[in-house]
Amino acid sequence: MTKLAGIWRRKSVAQLQADAGQSSGLRRVLGLWQLAAIGIGGIIGVGIFVLAGQQAASNAGPAVALSFLLAGLGSACAALCYAEFAGMIPVSGSAYTYGYAVLGELVAWIIGWDLLLEYALVVAVVAIGWSGYVQVLLASAGVTLPVWAQHSMSDATMHYYLHQGLARIGLVHGVVPPPADGYRFNVIAAGVSIAVALLLSLKTEWGARFNTLVVVIKLAAVLAVVGVGVFYIHPANWHPFVPARIVGADGMGHFGWQGVLTGASVVFFAVFGYDTLTTAAEEARNPQRDLSLAVMLSLGVAMVLYIAVSLVLTGIAPYSQLGGDASVSDAFRSIGLGWLATAIAAAAVIGVTSVLFAFMLGAARIGFAMGRDGLLPAWFARVSPRFGTPVRPTLLLGGFTGLVAGLLPISEVAELVNIGTLSAFILVCAAVWLLRHRQPGLTRGFRVPAMALVAPLGIAFSMLLIAGLPRITFERFLIWMALGLLVYFGYGIRHSRLNPDQAT
Known part of the structure; x- marks a missing residue:
C-alpha cells in the first residue's frame, strides 16, 4: 500500500519552476516568432491542403x-488553458508536466505515455500523406518509384503478416492466403521521418530556423490561395450556404446543420498542434512571456487562414468537386490556373514537413522530461554536449516512426492518433481549473478569462469528440495504456525522483 501511495505524488509548482531555473543541458535559443512558427507548423498542414475541400464535398x-x-472555438478553450500553464510552469513536457503538478504522478505518466504514442503516430500519418504528394510531383517530372516502394502495406497484407506471426507462437490457428499485392514499404515516408529526426538532433536553433523558413513558404502559399482566389469567386457557389440534409439508404447522411457539426468533428484534428510548442519550454528565451503568446498567436493565425481558404475554395468551385486528395490544387486547375495548382502542390510538400518537425520535437521533449523525472530510464534525458539536444530519444523516435510510416497503411495508423490528444486536453482543462481553486495566489503570466466557462467547455467538447471515435480505437488505446501501466509499476514508480527511497 505504501508503494501504491506513490501514484498520488505531485511536483509542486515551486519545484517545477526551480527545475526551469536549473541547467538541463537544453539551450535557450527560441524567441516568440520561432515558438509561434512551431505552433503554426503543427497546426497548418493537411487541414488546409486536403480537409477543407474534402469536408465541403462530403x-x-x-x-x-x-x-x-x-x-x-472548441480548440481555443484548451489553448487558453495551455497558455495559462505555459506562462506559469515553463518546463519541458507540456501536458505531462502540468498533470504532474496538479493531478499526481500516475495521471502524469498516463498523459506522457499517451502523448508519446500520439505524437509519434501523427508524424507517421503525415509522413505517409507527404509521400503521396511527393510521388505526384515526381510523376509529373517523369520519375516513378518501383511498385513495392510506393506505398505502405495494405490492410489485408498487414493482417496476413500479423496472423503469420501469431500463428508461429501458437496464439492463432488456421491458414490465411497471402494477399495479391505482396510486401511493400513506403520508402519516401520512412525516409522523411528519419531525416526530420536527424535535423532535430542538431542544434535546436538550426532546426528552428529551417522550420521557420518552411512555415513562411507554407504561409505564402496559403496567402496566394486567398489573394488570387478571391478574384475568381462566384457567389452563386455559396448558395445554399448550408445545403439541405441528405440521408442515404444506410441511415447515414451529410449536409444540413448536422453535416456542419460532423465536419467540425473531423477538422478538429486539424486545429491542434499548438501544444507542441509548449514542450520546448526550456529552449525558450523568455518562456513566461513568450509561450502563452505563441500558443494564442499560432491558433489565431491558423484559424483566420482556415476560414479564409474554406470560403475561397467553395467560392471558386462547386463544393461537390472538392473531394480529391489535393482539393486546393484541383480547385485552381478547374479555373484554368494550372501553374498555380502545381505551385501549391509543391508548397504543400515543403510546408507539411513543418508538421513533422513540430510533433517529433514534442514527442522527444516529452520523453526527455519523463526520463529526467525518473519515470523512464535516464538515457532519455541525456543531452548531447555538442548539440544541446536530446539526441537519443529523437533518433529512437525517428526509427520508430520510419518503420510505422513505411510498413503500415495510413487508415490503421490514423485511427489511433486522436484519442490521446483529446484525453490530454480534458486533463489540462481540468488541471488548470483545479489549480486556480487550490492556489489562486500563484503568479500567472496569463490567466484564462471566464475560467468557470472556458475549462468546462474544453472538457465537454473533447469528451463529445472522443465519444464519436470508432470502437477499435478504444481497444488499441487500452492495449497501449496497459503496456504503459506495466512499465510504470515495473520501473517508473520505483525510480521516480519523488520516491523517498530513490537516491537523489
Whole structure:
C-alpha cells in the first residue's frame, strides 16, 4: 500500500519552476516568432491542403467555414488553458508536466505515455500523406518509384503478416492466403521521418530556423490561395450556404446543420498542434512571456487562414468537386490556373514537413522530461554536449516512426492518433481549473478569462469528440495504456525522483 501511495505524488509548482531555473543541458535559443512558427507548423498542414475541400464535398458544403469556426472555438478553450500553464510552469513536457503538478504522478505518466504514442503516430500519418504528394510531383517530372516502394502495406497484407506471426507462437490457428499485392514499404515516408529526426538532433536553433523558413513558404502559399482566389469567386457557389440534409439508404447522411457539426468533428484534428510548442519550454528565451503568446498567436493565425481558404475554395468551385486528395490544387486547375495548382502542390510538400518537425520535437521533449523525472530510464534525458539536444530519444523516435510510416497503411495508423490528444486536453482543462481553486495566489503570466466557462467547455467538447471515435480505437488505446501501466509499476514508480527511497 505504501508503494501504491506513490501514484498520488505531485511536483509542486515551486519545484517545477526551480527545475526551469536549473541547467538541463537544453539551450535557450527560441524567441516568440520561432515558438509561434512551431505552433503554426503543427497546426497548418493537411487541414488546409486536403480537409477543407474534402469536408465541403462530403459533409458541410460551403458551410465548412463554420465547421472550422466551431472546431476552432472548441480548440481555443484548451489553448487558453495551455497558455495559462505555459506562462506559469515553463518546463519541458507540456501536458505531462502540468498533470504532474496538479493531478499526481500516475495521471502524469498516463498523459506522457499517451502523448508519446500520439505524437509519434501523427508524424507517421503525415509522413505517409507527404509521400503521396511527393510521388505526384515526381510523376509529373517523369520519375516513378518501383511498385513495392510506393506505398505502405495494405490492410489485408498487414493482417496476413500479423496472423503469420501469431500463428508461429501458437496464439492463432488456421491458414490465411497471402494477399495479391505482396510486401511493400513506403520508402519516401520512412525516409522523411528519419531525416526530420536527424535535423532535430542538431542544434535546436538550426532546426528552428529551417522550420521557420518552411512555415513562411507554407504561409505564402496559403496567402496566394486567398489573394488570387478571391478574384475568381462566384457567389452563386455559396448558395445554399448550408445545403439541405441528405440521408442515404444506410441511415447515414451529410449536409444540413448536422453535416456542419460532423465536419467540425473531423477538422478538429486539424486545429491542434499548438501544444507542441509548449514542450520546448526550456529552449525558450523568455518562456513566461513568450509561450502563452505563441500558443494564442499560432491558433489565431491558423484559424483566420482556415476560414479564409474554406470560403475561397467553395467560392471558386462547386463544393461537390472538392473531394480529391489535393482539393486546393484541383480547385485552381478547374479555373484554368494550372501553374498555380502545381505551385501549391509543391508548397504543400515543403510546408507539411513543418508538421513533422513540430510533433517529433514534442514527442522527444516529452520523453526527455519523463526520463529526467525518473519515470523512464535516464538515457532519455541525456543531452548531447555538442548539440544541446536530446539526441537519443529523437533518433529512437525517428526509427520508430520510419518503420510505422513505411510498413503500415495510413487508415490503421490514423485511427489511433486522436484519442490521446483529446484525453490530454480534458486533463489540462481540468488541471488548470483545479489549480486556480487550490492556489489562486500563484503568479500567472496569463490567466484564462471566464475560467468557470472556458475549462468546462474544453472538457465537454473533447469528451463529445472522443465519444464519436470508432470502437477499435478504444481497444488499441487500452492495449497501449496497459503496456504503459506495466512499465510504470515495473520501473517508473520505483525510480521516480519523488520516491523517498530513490537516491537523489
